[in-house]
Every structure is written in C-alpha cells, then in structure tokens.
Amino acid sequence: MPTSHPPQDYEELIRIIHDRHDQMSKTYQRIAVYLTQNPNEVAVHSVNAIAERCGIHASSFVRFAQSLGYKGFKELQALFQKRLATAAPGFEARVKALESELTQADDRTEIGFLRDLVVRDVASLQQLLDEVNPDDLAVAADLLDRADIIYLIGQLRSSPVVELLRYVLTMLGKRCVLLDPGGGLATHIGRTIRKTDVLLAVSFRFYANEVVNVVEEAGQKGIDIIAISDSTLSPLARWARVLFPVPEHDYTFSRSLAAPMCLAQALVVAVAARVQHNDEDPRIPTVTGT
Secondary structure, X not given: OOOOOOOOOHHHHHHXXXXXXXXOOHHHHHHHHHHHHOHHHHHHOOXXXXXXXXXXXXXXXXXXXXXXXXXXXXXXXXXXXXXXXXXXXXXXXXXXXXXXXHXXXXXXXXXXXXXXXXXXXXXXHHHHHHHOOHHHHHHHHHHHHHOOOEEEEEOXXXXXXXXXXXXXXXXXXXXXXXXXXXXXXXXXXXXXXXXXXXXXXXXXXXXXXXXXXXXXXXXXXXXXXXXXXXXXXXXXHHHOOEEEXXXXXXXXXXXXXXXXXXXXHHHHHHHHHHHOOOOOOOOXXXXXXX
C-alpha cells in the first residue's frame, strides 16, 4: 500500500526503505539495493538508464516510487539530487567524463581491457572517498586498536581483503584469528569470540552463508562487529557497530576489489598510527625488516 505522506528528505527515504525491505517483493528488493548502493548515480541518470543497469523495466521503478507515496520516479529522484548537490559536488561532471572516456575507448586488446578497468577503478575509489564516513573510520580504528583479539572472516571473493588485514595487523603486533573455512571450523571458532574482542567481517553479494551466520551469532552476543559490505541492506548491516558500505559495479567478469582493499589499507594505517603513537608517519613493518 502506498505511503500517504512520502518521505521528504533522503535520510527519511532510506530509513523507510530499510524498514520495509524484508516485506518487499524480490523486484522491489533489487531496486532498493540499487538505490541505496548508488545514490549518486540515481541522481544523475534517467530512469531508463537506471533500469537498464539493473536489468529491471523502468515501469517497476515508477511503481516502486508510487508505493512510497510519490506521483512518479522523478519525485523520488529529486531527493537523491538534493543530497548529491551537497554530499558529492562535482560527481556529475566526473560521471560524464567517465562515460565519455569509456565510449571513446574501443580498444578490445589486452591493454584496452587494462585501461578500461583502471578508469573504472579510479572512479570507484573517488566515490569511496566521497562517501566514507570519517567518524566511522575513527571508531573502527579505535575498536581494532583496543581489541584483545581481532577475528577476521571473509570468504570467496572477499578472502583477499581479510588475508591482507591479517598480514598487516599481525605485523603491527595485533593478535588476529582468521576464521578460515578450511576444516569446517570457522563457525565453531567464531563462537569463542568474547566481548573484549572484535569481529571484522567482509562479504558482498551473494553473501557467503557462513560469514552471515557467524556475524549474526556474534551480534546476538553483543560482540563489536566491523563490516565491509556492498550495501546498507546487506545482511551484515543489522549487527554491525560500524558498517562500511562500498558500492560495487557490474562492469567486468568479476567485480573489482580496488575500493574495499583501499578501505582495508586505510583502516590498518589508522591502527598503526595508534599503535605507534605516530600520526605523522605510521609505518607497517615487513617480514624482511627492510
């Protein structure tokens, strides 16, 4: 049933989308995920272009907006445009420059593939910088610094992120436990996490079941959880004390890890600054010592 009074600002809209997400149809859930993952792109593209990117008919976007009380999609989109004007100035110009560069890049050779990926990753990293919350970075770094033990979990495509975190945090002298799926013990080891520890979980669509289950169990016990995922509608979001939603874009055979890896590196540099009491020039030790 449509909302009698549609949300009047972006924050209220996102809150209502979160409240209703579990009761939405599958199509509306896909639309909700796209809207929350890509607020800047929603602001600058037409409904037809957005629908094409989602693989959903534009009329479904119109009906989604009407279910929230708007006359059409343009009224909903206006909230995203208002947010963009203050949250990420210059984004529209960067989008147009990116689209122009990609349109002109017709090179289907190996170096062409590399150029295409680099251009898109640069845009993804800029979006990360625009959207990450500085307070969340500080809180997450404090949690990691104070934790007795840092538990890390990430499977499938997320594995490289937690492997990097384990390596660097261990080199900083932090006690880390990687909840590796090998041996089938990740869930059982996760049950040993205490309230003086921290769980850092990484998962993207389609979310690894064991990661989601470990996070849920830890969250129910009141464990502090830092999550890196792709959306505020991720199943990790409900339990995370700090959530870093890093939007993903389907632009190649495998979604890029450039932005999540950069975010992970920023977190460990912030932890290094705390461990070494050195905000000016924190250093990550290496195995070779050189």
